Amino acid sequence: MFRRIDKAADTVAITFDGIPMRVDTEQTVAAALLSQGISTLRRSVVGDRPRAPYCLMGVCFECLVTIDGIQNRQACMTVVRDGMAISSQSGARSLDEGC
Amino acid sequence: MALRIIDDLHLLDREYDLAIIGAGPAGMAAAAQAAAAGARTILLDENPAPGGQIYRSIERNSPARRSFLGNDYWKGKGVLKAFLQCDAAYLPQALVWSVEQGETDGKAAVELRVSAGGKSSIVHARRVVFATGAMERPMPVRGWTLPGVMTIGAAQIALKSSGLVPDGRVVLAGSGPLLYLFADQLLQAGGNLVAVLDTTPRSNWAKALPFLPPFLVSPYLLKGLALFAKVRRSVPVFTGVGTIEVIGQDRATAIRFQAKGRTEEIGIDSAFLHQGVVPNNSLANATGCLLAWNDRQKCFQPELDTCGRSSLPAIYVAGDGGGIGGALVAEVGGRIAALAACLDLFPEKTRRIGPLLAKHEKRRRVLSRGRTFIDTLYQPAVAFRAPTDLETIACRCEEVTVGAIRDAAARNVVGPNQLKTMLRCGMGPCQGRMCTATITEILADVQQRSPAEIGTYRLRTPIKPVPLREFASLPLTPDAVQAVTGDHSDRS
Numbered sequence: 001m002f003r004r005i006d007k008a009a010d011t012v013a014i015t016f017d018g019i020p021m022r023v024d025t026e027q028t029v030a031a032a033l034l035s036q037g038i039s040t041l042r043r044s045v046v047g048d049r050p051r052a053p054y055c056l057m058g059v060c061f062e063c064l065v066t067i068d069g070i071q072n073r074q075a076c077m078t079v080v081r082d083g084m085a086i087s088s089q090s091g092a093r094s095l096d097e098g099c
Numbered sequence: 100m101a102l103r104i105i106d107d108l109h110l111l112d113r114e115y116d117l118a119i120i121g122a123g124p125a126g127m128a129a130a131a132q133a134a135a136a137g138a139r140t141i142l143l144d145e146n147p148a149p150g151g152q153i154y155r156s157i158e159r160n161s162p163a164r165r166s167f168l169g170n171d172y173w174k175g176k177g178v179l180k181a182f183l184q185c186d187a188a189y190l191p192q193a194l195v196w197s198v199e200q201g202e203t204d205g206k207a208a209v210e211l212r213v214s215a216g217g218k219s220s221i222v223h224a225r226r227v228v229f230a231t232g233a234m235e236r237p238m239p240v241r242g243w244t245l246p247g248v249m250t251i252g253a254a255q256i257a258l259k260s261s262g263l264v265p266d267g268r269v270v271l272a273g274s275g276p277l278l279y280l281f282a283d284q285l286l287q288a289g290g291n292l293v294a295v296l297d298t299t300p301r302s303n304w305a306k307a308l309p310f311l312p313p314f315l316v317s318p319y320l321l322k323g324l325a326l327f328a329k330v331r332r333s334v335p336v337f338t339g340v341g342t343i344e345v346i347g348q349d350r351a352t353a354i355r356f357q358a359k360g361r362t363e364e365i366g367i368d369s370a371f372l373h374q375g376v377v378p379n380n381s382l383a384n385a386t387g388c389l390l391a392w393n394d395r396q397k398c399f400q401p402e403l404d405t406c407g408r409s410s411l412p413a414i415y416v417a418g419d420g421g422g423i424g425g426a427l428v429a430e431v432g433g434r435i436a437a438l439a440a441c442l443d444l445f446p447e448k449t450r451r452i453g454p455l456l457a458k459h460e461k462r463r464r465v466l467s468r469g470r471t472f473i474d475t476l477y478q479p480a481v482a483f484r485a486p487t488d489l490e491t492i493a494c495r496c497e498e499v500t501v502g503a504i505r506d507a508a509a510r511n512v513v514g515p516n517q518l519k520t521m522l523r524c525g526m527g528p529c530q531g532r533m534c535t536a537t538i539t540e541i542l543a544d545v546q547q548r549s550p551a552e553i554g555t556y557r558l559r560t561p562i563k564p565v566p567l568r569e570f571a572s573l574p575l576t577p578d579a580v581q582a583v584t585g586d587h588s589d590r591s
Contacts, residue, residue, distance in 0.1 A: 001246075001247065001265060001266055001267075001368070001369060002257060002263040002264060002265055002266060003263070003264055003266050004261065004262050004263060004264075005262045005263075005264050005288055005289060006164060006165075006262045024261070026159070027260065027261045028260070028261075031257055031260065031261040031263060032261075034257065034263060035261065035263055037266075039246045039247065039350070040246045040349070040350070044244075044498060045496070045497075045498075045527070046497060046498040047498045049244065049498075050245070050246050050349050050350070051244060051246065052245075052246035052247070052248075052249070052350075053249065053253070054248070054249050054250060054253060054495075055234070055235065055249070055250050055252065055253050055533075056249070056250075056252075056253035056256040056257060057152055057234065057252065057253070057256055058145060058563075059234045059235075059379070059529065059532050059533065060495065060529055060532070060533050061496065061527070061528040061529040062244075062495065064528065070566070072528065072564060077145060077146075079147050079192075
């Protein structure tokens with residue numbers, strides 16, 4: 001959905017739903033995924049519809065993902081780190097998946 | 100002297116004179132001003148770097164690399180420099196999720212609960228300045244929840260902070276100064292902008308005209324006209340756009356709209372929406388500051404005196420979080436609130452602080468010239484504030500439609516808080532941020548009452564979801580122990 005107009009100094013390795021990718025450092029998880037052409041990060045809780053980051057400033061909570069086993073993290077407020085494992089969320093959360 | 104950057108909650112002092120929340124222009128200026136006045140100051144901010152949204156990534160960006168961000172953006176370098184050189188503490192990537200005003204030895208004292216690095220802690224301060232900035236007013240249209248649709252503010256954040264430009268065919272839709280500013284930035288950065296849909300009601304021009312004279316001296320007049328002309332030369336601009344619908348199954352593929360009585364449809368890869376900005380007042384609301392309806396800007400904002408003092412004696416609000424005025428007004432507002440707090444903390448310094456305060460208040464009056472014109476001209480159309488399309492989703496989290504809200508409103512629901520319990524609107528993770536404006540305006544529209552009378556959601560802490568383990572690990576205060584166990588002994 002987005003492309004970068006310039007290159008960052010360094011990259012880190014992350015995975016999204018198990019797929020490995022290298023992304024520029026010093027950016028948020030949401031920006032990193034958008035730059036890889038990934039916009040749908042979850043399916044909605046009530047209607048099971050695809051949702052994507054919307055406000056990119058921590059207000060809308062549309063970009064909630066699971067990061068390193070912790071659910072409901074705001075992808076737009078979390079900076080990428082080497083080795084980060086990110087996964088999409090589908091529907092409502094449950095306690096046994098980590099809290 | 101230099102800013103002390105704190106990266107661990109253990110390194111916090113036991114108490115500060117002043118805590119400032121938010122590192123945009125208001126927060127950075129407040130920190131520099133308070134530190135200069137001798138207050139032990141800490142600034143806490145949720146983002147990894149200072150700048151807020153308007154000066155996002157200002158530390159890292161340079162005019163050489165990203166000149167298209169424009170001169171108003173580079174003005175942020177000045178306030179950033181003063182902040183980086185000031186004698187304050189700075190805790191980035193820290194979420195202040197609760198603020199409680201209490202008393203210590205008969206004097207006002209504030210307790211802030213802060214989450215950083217997966218842990219929560221308590222920060223004590225004698226005074227607090229909320230510099231929480233603005234957020235975009237929701238623009239509920241059919242299809243606005245589809246991937247491929249974002250706010251214009253979001254697209255600008257992606258550009259400023261990561262150098263990201265939307266791929267493929269882009270349409271911008273909405274109203275407000277940001278519409279043409281971002282259209283121009285996007286074109287300069289190589290984006291494929293195929294149309295701008297301007298929803299500013301034509302009738303706004305007549306309403307705004309009486310307020311034009313003070314705006315004529317504003318530097319924003321020439322800038323605005325130049326931007327408008329420049330964008331029009333490069334891209335089809337549709338003005339007076341009445342209704343908008345985004346079309347697509349699993350992502351946006353087209354945008355349909357009405358302009359000049361005709362229905363048009365344009366194929367897109369992404370659409371960006373914008374209806375101006377409103378104060379981000381979640382923290383003020385949850386802390387218990389009184390809010391008031393601003394009928395010109397169509398939003399709730401904290402009730403403040405001219406120096407930013409809220410209805411709670413230890414809480415001050417500066418910048419757009421207290422009422423929309425833009426970056427330069429926010430910067431001066433930050434200085435004013437910081438000085439007012441210092442005046443209240445150190446009455447013995449009145450002779451030094453008083454004249455400074457007067458000087459900045461005068462400067463703010465000058466900078467605010469022309470604001471009424473901008474507010475009146477860009478007052479969003481009713482169609483986007485109180486939508487009538489029954490299928491449109493109003494509450495994105497709980498997927499509550501305009502139809503459900505209008506139906507409940509017609510059955511004499513008392514207000515937004517009762518509506519919550521009936522429909523669950525405002526009860527998802529965003530805690531009502533994305534629907535509160537729409538809910539208030541729809542209730543006002545259906546029940547023919549003023550938005551001031553309808554009110555807004557009463558928010559509770561934590562203002563954002565915090566893991567339970569962080570709650571559990573907080574130190575217990577003697578008061579908390581007594582409240583639960585009835586035991587007076589100090590077990591914390």
